[in-house]
C-alpha cells in the first residue's frame with residue numbers, strides 16, 4: 273500500500289499548517305526532510321512522540337516546526353503516521369507537501385485517511401460518516417449528534433438489532449432444515465417479539481433522524497404571505513440584521529435573499545426568499561400551481577398574516593395551499609389593534625403564533641411552536657442518531673423487510689419466506705455499518721470527504 277500525503281489543515285493562512293503522511297514509508301519519508309534539534313531521527317522515535325526541528329529540501333531550510341509520530345496500529349489510520357506541523361502559510365505548506373511527494377509519498381484522495389482507518393478496522397462506515405458530520409457541524413446539538421455517531425453509538429444499536437435477527441434466523445433455519453433432529457421448535461411468539469423489537473428500534477432511529485435533521489442540517493423553509501404582511505421584517509428579526517429592504521410600499525422586496533437562520537437549535541434554510549415572498553402575488557398572477565410546487569418542495573412553511581386587517585382572498589388561498597403541510601401560521605402586527613376572523617387560521621394550521629415582528633423577540637416567540645411542530649422538542653442528541661440519508665435508506669430497507677417478515681409470520685406463511693426477509697434486513701443493516709458494503713457504497717461514502725481527512 274502506498275504512503276499518502278496531504279495538507280490536513282484548511283486551505284487558508286493560519287497559525288499552524290499540517291501535512292499528514294500515512295503508510296509504511298511515512299516515518300522514513302518524514303525523516304528525510306526533517307532535522308530535529310536533538311539530533312535524534314524520527315525513525316528511532318516510538319509512537320506518540322514529537323520532535324522540534326526544521327524541514328529541509330535540497331536547497332536548504334523550508335521552515336521549522338514540530339513533527340509527531342504515530343506507530344501502527346495506534347494511529348488514526350491504523351498505519352504509521354507522521355504529522356508535520358509548520359507555520360500555516362499557503363506557500364509554506366504547499367512547499368513542504370511537494371517535498372514529501374518528491375520523496376516518494378503520493379497525494380491522498382478525498383477522505384483517504386479515513387478510508388484507510390475504515391479498511392484497517394479502526395472504525396466502521398457509520399463512524400466514518402460521523403467524522404464528516406463533526407467537521408460540518410454548525411451548532412451544539414449537531415456536534416453532539418455527530419460525536420455520538422463517531423463514538424459508534426449508531427453502530428452499536430444496529431449491531432444489537434442485527435445480532436438478534438441473525439440468531440433468530442439461524443434457529444429458524446436449523447429448525448426448518450432438520451425437522452427430524454431434536455432441535456427445539458422456534459416459537460413464533462418469541463420470533464415475533466424479536467421482529468417487533470427490531471422494527472421499533474429502526475422506527476425510532478428514523479424518526480429521530482427526521483426530527484434531528486432540522487437541527488443538524490437545517491430544514492428547507494418557505495416564508496410566504498401576501499405583500500406587506502411583514503415577511504421581510506420577520507426575516508430581519510430572525511437573521512438579526514437588516515438584510516432585505518423593509519418598506520411600506522407593497523411588493524418592493526425583489527432582491528434574492530438566501531439565508532440560514534437559527535431558532536434555538538433549529539436551522540431554517542430560507543432559500544430564494546425573494547421569489548417565495550412574492551408567493552402572494554404569484555397566487556394572483558401565475559396561478560396556484562407554481563405556488564403549490566414551491567410549497568411542496570419545502571420541509572416547512574411559515575405563512576404570515578397581518579392580524580391588524582381582515583383576512584383577504586389571498587390569505588384564504590394561502591390557507592388552502594398549506595393544507596396538509598408542516599406549516600406554521602404567524603399572525604403578525606399584534607402590537608396594532610386586532611381585526612376579527614383569525615380563528616379560521618388557528619384552526620387550519622397545526623401551529624400558530626401571534627406576535628409583532630416589529631416589537632417582539634421573534635426567535636423566542638417562534639421557538640416553542642417550531643420545536644413542537646418539527647418534533648425537535650426533547651430530542652436527546654446523546655442518543656444514537658443516524659448521520660445521513662444513506663444510513664436512513666439502509667434502515668428504511670431493513671424496516672420494510674422486517675415488516676414483511678412480521679406479516680408473513682402472522683399469516684402463517686412458511687418459515688422460509690420469513691427467513692428470506694430477515695436475511696434481506698440483515699444485509700441492509702450490514703451495508704449501513706459497512707461490514708458487508710460493496711466497493712460502490714464505500715466509494716460513495718468517501719466521495720464527499722475533504723482531502724486531508
Ligand code: GDP
Pocket residue numbers: 497498499500501502503504505506517518519520522523524525549604605606607608627628629630631
Ligand atoms: P413584506 O412585504 O411582507 O415583506 O412586509 P414588510 O416586512 O416589508 O413590512 C411591511 C410594513 O409593515 C413595513 O412598514 C413594516 O415596518 C410593517 N410591519 C412589519 N411587521 C410589523 C409589526 O409587527 N407591527 C407593525 N406595527 N408594523 C409592522
